[in-house]
Amino acid sequence: MNSEARPIIRPLPHSTPLLPAMWAVLKRDLKVNFRQLQDTLNPLLFFVMVVSLFPLGVSPEVAFLEMAGAGILWVAALLSTLLSLDHLYRHDFDDGTLEQLALQPQPLYWLVLAKTLAHWLVTGLPLVLLAPMLGVMVHLDGNSAAILCLTLLVGTPVLSFIGSIGAALTLGLRSGGVLLSLLIIPLYIPVLIFGTGTVTAAAEGAPVGGYLALMGAFLVLAMTLAPFASAAALRISLSNN
Amino acid sequence: MAFDSFQAFMVMDGHGPYVWACYAAFFLLLGGLVAWSFSQRRRLESDQRRQLKLEARNRQQGEPDGRSRRKTSEFNPLN
Amino acid sequence: MWQFFHKLGSPKWFYGIAGRWMPWLLWSGLALALAGIVWGLAFAPKDYLQGNSYRIIFIHVPSAFLAQSVYIMMASAAVVTLVWRMKLADVFVKSVAPVGAVLTFLALFTGAVWGKPTWGTWWIWDARLTSMLILLFLYFGVMALGSAISDEKSSARAVAVLVLVGVVNIPIIKYSVEWWNTLHQPATFKLTEKPSMPIEMWLPLVLVVLGLYLLFGWLAFVRMQTEILYRERKTHWVKTLIQSEGVV
Numbered sequence: 001m002n003s004e005a006r007p008i009i010r011p012l013p014h015s016t017p018l019l020p021a022m023w024a025v026l027k028r029d030l031k032v033n034f035r036q037l038q039d040t041l042n043p044l045l046f047f048v049m050v051v052s053l054f055p056l057g058v059s060p061e062v063a064f065l066e067m068a069g070a071g072i073l074w075v076a077a078l079l080s081t082l083l084s085l086d087h088l089y090r091h092d093f094d095d096g097t098l099e100q101l102a103l104q105p106q107p108l109y110w111l112v113l114a115k116t117l118a119h120w121l122v123t124g125l126p127l128v129l130l131a132p133m134l135g136v137m138v139h140l141d142g143n144s145a146a147i148l149c150l151t152l153l154v155g156t157p158v159l160s161f162i163g164s165i166g167a168a169l170t171l172g173l174r175s176g177g178v179l180l181s182l183l184i185i186p187l188y189i190p191v192l193i194f195g196t197g198t199v200t201a202a203a204e205g206a207p208v209g210g211y212l213a214l215m216g217a218f219l220v221l222a223m224t225l226a227p228f229a230s231a232a233a234l235r236i237s238l239s240n241n
Numbered sequence: 242m243a244f245d246s247f248q249a250f251m252v253m254d255g256h257g258p259y260v261w262a263c264y265a266a267f268f269l270l271l272g273g274l275v276a277w278s279f280s281q282r283r284r285l286e287s288d289q290r291r292q293l294k295l296e297a298r299n300r301q302q303g304e305p306d307g308r309s310r311r312k313t314s315e316f317n318p319l320n
Numbered sequence: 321m322w323q324f325f326h327k328l329g330s331p332k333w334f335y336g337i338a339g340r341w342m343p344w345l346l347w348s349g350l351a352l353a354l355a356g357i358v359w360g361l362a363f364a365p366k367d368y369l370q371g372n373s374y375r376i377i378f379i380h381v382p383s384a385f386l387a388q389s390v391y392i393m394m395a396s397a398a399v400v401t402l403v404w405r406m407k408l409a410d411v412f413v414k415s416v417a418p419v420g421a422v423l424t425f426l427a428l429f430t431g432a433v434w435g436k437p438t439w440g441t442w443w444i445w446d447a448r449l450t451s452m453l454i455l456l457f458l459y460f461g462v463m464a465l466g467s468a469i470s471d472e473k474s475s476a477r478a479v480a481v482l483v484l485v486g487v488v489n490i491p492i493i494k495y496s497v498e499w500w501n502t503l504h505q506p507a508t509f510k511l512t513e514k515p516s517m518p519i520e521m522w523l524p525l526v527l528v529v530l531g532l533y534l535l536f537g538w539l540a541f542v543r544m545q546t547e548i549l550y551r552e553r554k555t556h557w558v559k560t561l562i563q564s565e566g567v568v
Contacts, residue, residue: 253372281543286549
């Protein structure tokens, strides 16, 4: 199981070319997720519930929520993503599909990229779609809510990609879920800082183009580098078991 | 000397508790780390010595490679 | 040079070399560090802004500096683990992670306590302390993952991947936290930022930093020797060693 010897782009002859292979993985993951909606719905419900905890636990006053709203939503989105990362690889790991993926002639890097994209489509994207509704609950004004959704749109894929590294590293371990969170949360902090910072800047009237561009840079960095680490970690976890 | 008396050195113009708390933490924590490292080493050595004795005894009793056919558990003192 | 790397593949060779270097590292480290500390505590002049509380700098900065250096060293070792599969590199990472974590905690503790006479609070979410806190989390993560995987080889490689992912993130984290800090607080003066520190202040500081580096080297060797003894416990040379001598 040594992918270092294989060139990245050209697959072996008589095997599926790269993009159709990635598309197949993406489609399969989406199909599997839609058959088992529970895995997808639970993190979303968690998202909504966590957001409600803050007014309940701290203060429902408009002044507080207006100030804290973007941060609350971002933290809740982050925690919800952490919860959802568990099923990124686990089901495939348990039934042997992951081993099959690792044995494919296409480099694991691209297949992992496809899987993570699928994961974002079913977990991150719904968060972005729910955010306006929850924004109303925390009294975010229209402009801030729009910018928040934009930062979530750019930021949640980063969360999925970085998270996939942690999911791969902790695959099959007993302490799985909590360990995953411990490993990944420090790496999430920059995304959180810029996600909420952008909304704060927007609320003060400052131009947000630069911040969004920076988050875009995070996204590009995560999409290009994270699958390397994830693929390496997957091979380690697979060889471990 | 930056201080006129030992008293002044201890008090540090009121900042004494902070400074001394920090230095105490420094020496205590690093000293503790060193002590812990040595105790790990000692425990490992004593466990391995015990293990070797056990194997020698087993070899005497006829087990060819020193391993008892009865179940023995070996635990890692470093964990 | 190549021979040196080849030798590093042998835990037994390293064990011997470490044993010979340890006394030098220990005594030179102690000498430098204690000299620096005594100088800084008792002989360096009072700071005109902060008074005597600035003397915490002589342990805060070395701890913080070393805490970050140790992570970088772990990252280099991680590369060696993944590329050359050298066992000794993983021995280094496993042995040294707790040391880095303690140093980070010390940096945090001394930084926080220093904050009380300086800003009036026990904790402040400034860029430096916050980055140190995140570094502590990274160390904990490495230690947690290392102990969660029981297979030695997989553990070595998984931890190496995690350390490298962390090291790539450290500049990003630092930059983000500094930017975040400017958003939320007016420019507070940084703990050690002075345009020029008088030589009577930075010389003892340098002594403590160097001394702490040497002491770290000593402790790293101590812990690595223990780890090697454990990993090679089935070999003949270890069995002979354990039966013939005591500690150290």
